[in-house]
Amino acid sequence: xxxxxxxxxxxxxxxxxxxxxxxxxxxxxxxxxxxxxxxxxxxxxxxxxxxxxxxxxxxxxxxxxxxxxxxxxxxxxxxxxxxxxxxxxxxxxxxxxxxxxxxxxxxxxxxxxxxxxxxxxxxxxxxxxxxxxxxxxxxxxxxxxxxxxxxxxxxxxxxxxxxxxxxxxxxxxxxxxxxxxxxxxxxxxxxxxxxxxxxxxxxxxxxxxxxxxxxxxxxxxxxxxxxxxxxxxxxxxxxxxxxxxxxxxxxxxxxxxxxxxxxxxxxxxxxxxxxxxxxxxxxxxxxxxxxxxxxxxxxxxxxxxxxxxxxxxxxxxxxxxxxxxxxxxxxxxxxxxxxxxxxxxxxxxxxxxxxxxxxxxxxxxx
Numbered sequence: 001x002x003x004x005x006x007x008x009x010x011x012x013x014x015x016x017x018x019x020x021x022x023x024x025x026x027x028x029x030x031x032x033x034x035x036x037x038x039x040x041x042x043x044x045x046x047x048x049x050x051x052x053x054x055x056x057x058x059x060x061x062x063x064x065x066x067x068x069x070x071x072x073x074x075x076x077x078x079x080x081x082x083x084x085x086x087x088x089x090x091x092x093x094x095x096x097x098x099x100x101x102x103x104x105x106x107x108x109x110x111x112x113x114x115x116x117x118x119x120x121x122x123x124x125x126x127x128x129x130x131x132x133x134x135x136x137x138x139x140x141x142x143x144x145x146x147x148x149x150x151x152x153x154x155x156x157x158x159x160x161x162x163x164x165x166x167x168x169x170x171x172x173x174x175x176x177x178x179x180x181x182x183x184x185x186x187x188x189x190x191x192x193x194x195x196x197x198x199x200x201x202x203x204x205x206x207x208x209x210x211x212x213x214x215x216x217x218x219x220x221x222x223x224x225x226x227x228x229x230x231x232x233x234x235x236x237x238x239x240x241x242x243x244x245x246x247x248x249x250x251x252x253x254x255x256x257x258x259x260x261x262x263x264x265x266x267x268x269x270x271x272x273x274x275x276x277x278x279x280x281x282x283x284x285x286x287x288x289x290x291x292x293x294x295x296x297x298x299x300x301x302x303x304x305x306x307x308x309x310x311x312x313x314x315x316x317x318x319x320x321x322x323x324x325x326x327x328x329x330x331x332x333x334x335x336x337x338x339x340x341x342x343x344x345x346x347x348x349x350x351x352x353x354x355x356x357x358x359x360x361x362x363x364x365x366x
Contacts, residue, residue, distance in 0.1 A: 046354045047071045048091040049078055049109070051098035058095055061336065062343040066093065069351050075099045082108045091116060091350040097124045106133060114353030116346040119333065120144060121282060122363055123255040137363040138349035142199055143341040144333045149203030151332035152250055152280045155304035159276050159326045160185045160248075185247070185274065185301070187211050193246030195239060195262075196253035196281065197223055204250055205231040216242045243270040248278060255282035263287065268294040276302045280332050283309030292318045295325060306332045 048070040051057040057074075058066070066072055070091065075098070078085045086108040092099055092115045099105060101115050114136045117125065127137050158164055161184040169175050169182065192208045194201045197219040205215050208231075215233040217223075222235045236242040243249060249271060253259045263277065264287035271277070277300060279286055288309065294300050302324040311330050319325050333342065345361065352359045 045069060045071045046090040047073060047085075047088045048093050048350065049073055049075065049089045049099055050093045051075050051095055056096055056098070058093075058343065059336075059339060062340055065340065065343050066347055069347055087111055090114070090354050093346055093350060094118060101125055101130060103129070106130065106135070114138060114350050114359065116350040116353075117363075118342050118346050121255060123282065125363075127363055128365060131365060136353045136359050138346070138353070138359050138361045139363055140342050140345040140349075141361060143345050144338055145199040145203050147335045147338040148200045148252075148280055148332040149207060151306055151328075152200075152204050152252070152278055153207045155280070155306060155326060155328065156248055156250070156276070156278050157187060159278070159302050159304040160187050164326060185276075187213070187248075189213065190247040191216065191245055193217070193236070193242040193249045194233075195219075195242065195249065195251050197233070198252065198254075200280070201250075201252040202227065202231070204252065205233050216246060218242050239267075240270055243267055244272075246275060247272065248276050250278040251281045251285055253281050253285060255284055260284050261287050263291070265290040265293070268299055271300050273298060273300065275300050276304060278304045280306045283307045283311065288319065292322070295319075295322050302326070306330055 046069075048066065050066070050072050052074045053060060053063055063072070070093075072093075073085055073089070078089075087110055089109045090111050090113045092101060092109075092112065094101065094115060095118045106112065112133070112135050115125065115130055115138070117137070117139045120139055120141050122137065122139055125137060130137050162182050166182055169179065188211045190211075191214040192205075194204055194215065194217040197205070197217040201217065201219070202223070205217065208215055215231060216236050217233050218236045218239040222237075223233070227233075228235065251263065253262065259281075262285050268277075268290055271294075277286070277291070283305075285307075286305075291303060295303060296318075303319075304326040305319075306328045307330050308319070308327065313320060313327075319327065333339070349359050349361050353362075
C-alpha cells in the first residue's frame with residue numbers, strides 16, 4: 001500500500017514533530033503564523049476517493065496531478081471508517097472501473113458531487129441512478145484515441161505477420177530453422193473494415209492509409225465528405241457488405257444494448273475465411289462462443305483482441321488455447337502520455353463539478 005493513502009494518519013501521529021522540523025529546516029525565516037497557513041493548505045482542498053496507488057490503481061507518476069487539487073484517500077482506508085471519511089468526499093476518481101460506484105458506497109458519500117471516470121466507456125456505471133442523486137458523471141473522450149488506435153494497428157500487424165509466434169521461435173533454445181508456419185498475410189494493399197468511425201475509428205483509418213489499405217467503414221452516422229476523402233474511406237450503410245469484403249474487421253464501438261453481441265454466428269459466417277477480427281472496443285460486443293467456433297472451424301483466419309468478457313478470461317477458456325488468437329489484457333490506453341492526459345482530464349472534470357462550474361466532459365442522459 002502506498003504511503004499516500006496514509007497521509008492524514010501520519011500527520012495526526014507526527015504533527016508536533018513535523019511542525020518543529022518544518023519550522024527549523026524548511027522555512028526558518030517565516031513567522032509561525034505563516035507556517036500554520038502552510039500546514040493547513042492541504043485541509044483547504046476537497047477530498048477525492050480513489051481505488052489505490054500502484055497495483056491496479058493509479059500509477060505513482062500521476063498522483064501529483066491529482067494532489068494539486070485534491071486530498072486523496074484510498075478505498076481500503078476509507079472502508080476502515082466510512083462514517084468519518086464519507087461526509088468529506090466530493091469526488092470519486094474512477095480508474096479501471098474502481099472504486100465501483102455501487103449504491104452501498106454512494107449512500108455513504110452525502111457530499112459527493114461527481115464520479116469522474118478514466119476512459120470513454122461508461123457501461124460499468126448506472127448513470128441514471130447516479131445522476132438521480134444529484135451527482136454528475138464525467139468521462140474522458142478524445143484523450144485515449146491515439147493510444148487505442150495505435151493498439152488496434154499493433155494487434156492487426158502482429159496477427160497478420162505472426163510477430164508473437166516469431167518471437168517465441170526466435171528465443172526457443174531448440175530452434176534450428178524457421179518453420180513455414182510463420183508465413184503471414186500481407187497488410188499493405190488489403191481491405192480494412194472499421195465498425196464504429198468515431199474518434200478512435202478515424203485515427204485507425206488515418207494510420208491504415210499509410211499502409212495503402214482500402215478503407216471501408218460502418219457507423220450510425222455517415223461522416224462528412226471531407227473526412228472520408230481525407231483518409232480515402234468508403235461508407236457501408238449495411239454492415240454486412242463490409243463484413244463480406246474486408247480482410248481485417250476492426251471493432252471500435254461503445255458497448256450498449258444495441259452493440260452487445262453485435263458480432264455473432266451470422267456476422268462471422270459472412271466474413272472471408274482469410275479475414276481477421278480485431279476488437280479494441282468491449283468484450284461483450286462479440287459473442288465469444290461464436291468466435292471460438294469460427295476460429296476452430298476455419299470460418300475466419302484469426303482474431304486479435306485487446307478486450308474480452310470477463311477480464312481476465314477464466315484460465316481454461318478455449319480462446320486462450322487457440323493458435324490463431326492473439327490476446328492482450330485491455331491495455332489499449334496504457335502509455336505514460338495517455339495515462340497522464342486521462343488523469344488530467346479526470347481532474348479537470350472533477351474540479352469543475354466541485355466548484356459548481358460546467359463539467360467539460362459531463363455524461364448526460366439522452
